[in-house]
Amino acid sequence: xxxxxxxxxxxxxxxxxxxxxxxxxxxxxxxxxxxxxxxxxxxxxxxxxxxxxxxxxxxxxxxxxxxxxxxxxxxxxxxxxxxxxxxxxxxxxxxxxxxxxxxxxxxxxxxxxxxxxxxxxxxxxxxxxxxxxxxxxxxxxxxxxxxxxxxxxxxxxxxxxxxxxxxxxxxxxxxxxxxxxxxxxxxxxxxxxxxxxxxxxxxxxxxxxxxxxxxxxxxxxxxxxxxxxxxxxxxxxxxxxxxxxxxxxxxxxxxxxxxxxxxxxxxxxxxxxxxxxxxxxxxxxxxxxxxxxxxxxxxxxxxxxxxxxxxxxxxxxxxxxxxxxxxxxxxxxxxxxxxxxxxxxxxxxxxxxxxxxxxxxxxxxxxxxxxxxxxxxxxxxxxxxxxxxxxxxxxxxxxxxxxxxxxxxxxxxxxxxxxxxxxxxxxxxxxxxxxxxxxxxxxxxxxxxxxxxxxxxxxxxxxxxxxxxxxxxxxxxxxxxxxxxxxxxxxxxxxxxxxxxxxxxxxxxxxxxxxxxxxxxxxxxxxxxxxxxxxxxxxxxxxxxxx
Ligand SMILES: Nc1ncnc2c1ncn2[C@@H]1O[C@H](COP(=O)(O)OP(=O)(O)OP(=O)(O)O)[C@@H](O)[C@H]1O
Numbered sequence: 185x186x187x188x189x190x191x192x193x194x195x196x197x198x199x200x201x202x203x204x205x206x207x208x209x210x211x212x213x214x215x216x217x218x219x220x221x222x223x224x225x226x227x228x229x230x231x232x233x234x235x236x237x238x239x240x241x242x243x244x245x246x247x248x249x250x251x252x253x254x255x256x257x258x259x260x261x262x263x264x265x266x267x268x269x270x271x272x273x274x275x276x277x278x279x280x281x282x283x284x285x286x287x288x289x290x291x292x293x294x295x296x297x298x299x300x301x302x303x304x305x306x307x308x309x310x311x312x313x314x315x316x317x318x319x320x321x322x323x324x325x326x327x328x329x330x331x332x333x334x335x336x337x338x339x340x341x342x343x344x345x346x347x348x349x350x351x352x353x354x355x356x357x358x359x360x361x362x363x364x365x366x367x368x369x370x371x372x373x374x375x376x377x378x379x380x381x382x383x384x385x386x387x388x389x390x391x392x393x394x395x396x397x398x399x400x401x402x403x404x405x406x407x408x409x410x411x412x413x414x415x416x417x418x419x420x421x422x423x424x425x426x427x428x429x430x431x432x433x434x435x436x437x438x439x440x441x442x443x444x445x446x447x448x449x450x451x452x453x454x455x456x457x458x459x460x461x462x463x464x465x466x467x468x469x470x471x472x473x474x475x476x477x478x479x480x481x482x483x484x485x486x487x488x489x490x491x492x493x494x495x496x497x498x499x500x501x502x503x504x505x506x507x508x509x510x511x512x513x514x515x516x517x518x519x520x521x522x523x524x525x526x527x528x529x530x531x532x533x534x535x536x537x538x539x540x541x542x543x544x545x546x547x548x549x550x551x552x553x554x555x556x557x558x559x560x561x562x563x564x565x566x567x568x569x570x571x572x573x574x575x576x577x578x579x580x581x582x583x584x585x586x587x588x589x590x591x592x593x594x595x596x597x598x599x600x601x602x603x604x605x606x607x608x609x610x611x612x613x614x615x616x617x618x619x620x621x622x623x624x625x626x627x628x629x630x631x632x633x634x635x636x637x638x639x640x641x642x643x644x645x646x647x648x649x650x651x652x653x654x655x656x657x658x659x660x661x662x663x664x665x666x667x668x669x670x671x672x673x674x675x676x677x678x679x680x681x682x683x684x685x686x687x688x689x690x691x692x693x694x695x696x697x698x699x700x701x702x703x704x705x706x707x708x709x710x711x712x713x714x715x716x717x718x719x720x721x722x723x724x725x726x727x728x729x730x731x
Contacts, residue, residue, distance in 0.1 A: 442484070445469070642717070
């Protein structure tokens, strides 16, 4: 396909504001792209390499302005291009307005009548710019770009400049490409979407849809070394999880950086969340994988920085590893990191994306027992709250709740993974009662009645029994016992003296408690030693929060 044809189509797409028409135009373009379908499917999104490939063009704006200025002739400088950009606001329009080709005949195009640019040639040339490195590579890049601009007609220059600077902006994102491939080659959007998730390469997907239809799309497999997008989470609560799935799979939410590990049987490669190869920054993770796994695998996990006692450090500490790319040995001395693997996408030739989470987890534990995270399946909000408290007390970020039956959907922020960080909302409430514990806690208070302040006293809003360690229970008992007013059966009436900070998920209207409200999933966070009952949250504030 001539690049001029691509540019004209891109202009038409850019000028179309209706989604359906845009999809139709992109589908037509794909239908006519012939041999260049792969490149065209990438170009419309402003990409020159597949999404799984972290190769960068590495052409800064200045280099691009210089190449444009040179192609525009002696009277135009890079500063002029920049000034025009400031006035016009967009590099495509600037490139289009320049009288390019003024240098025709002076460079490599001997007879002065070069062939028209083709999509294939633009792709090849831009990729050669991306791989140019070492001494003199800046000059090589500038000269090569100049060569392209020098042959570009105005509309070609517009889209070439945008492609070079990664600013295509014709309103075509991944969703449009998915729908256009489906429309052009009569495949279902689901089949195309799935193939995109698995391959992370719209070029391969478009060609496969055209040549082999849906059967071909569903035969696309994961490939070790070709990273897929990470599955993502939404925020959610244990109650939501249990209501939706019955059981929830609970894991610690580690505060580090996401890594996807690709082991081909010999060498591990690690990819960050934005699919950059970060293998060289994390040698101990590479070692751990090499030590434990002997078959090809693709794993998902979090890398966490730890202090010498193994206590987790804030995630910024891991980032130092990536910043100090050139001095990993020194960075390694500074901060140790640990891998916590939580998913397994592929093992020994078998793709596991469609295998339920629990089963994937088993496969993970078989292969990587030391680094696999613990997974607990539970339908009990209290047990989950305890797991959360435990994770928090160990210095982790919170917990993840996952649908035990769910498949792995790359790139999706769906309903099957919920992240549960500590409550954003807490209330400071007065302890006005307690109940004796049970079992090994029978000689201690186990449940605490917490109340809001009203104009003339205190009214209960819930009972707190979770989030409290055994040690804390003893402390609380000692603190409250002097304030016991009376006891009936297992119930204890306590005078307002101690203030708890209580986390919760939701405030509900409720006839059960004197305040008229109840906290859903209340959880002990700590004693507010700095507060007296008079400083506790009021019923009025509770009402406001509710509404
Ligand atoms: N056990 C775990 N399972 C899944 N993800 C985990 C786990 N522990 C830590 N994480 C991290 O938590 C993130 C889940 O939240 P989300 O998908 O929203 O990513 P995020 O935008 O990076 O959010 P956040 O800032 O909350 O980490 C994952 O991307 C991963 O980096």
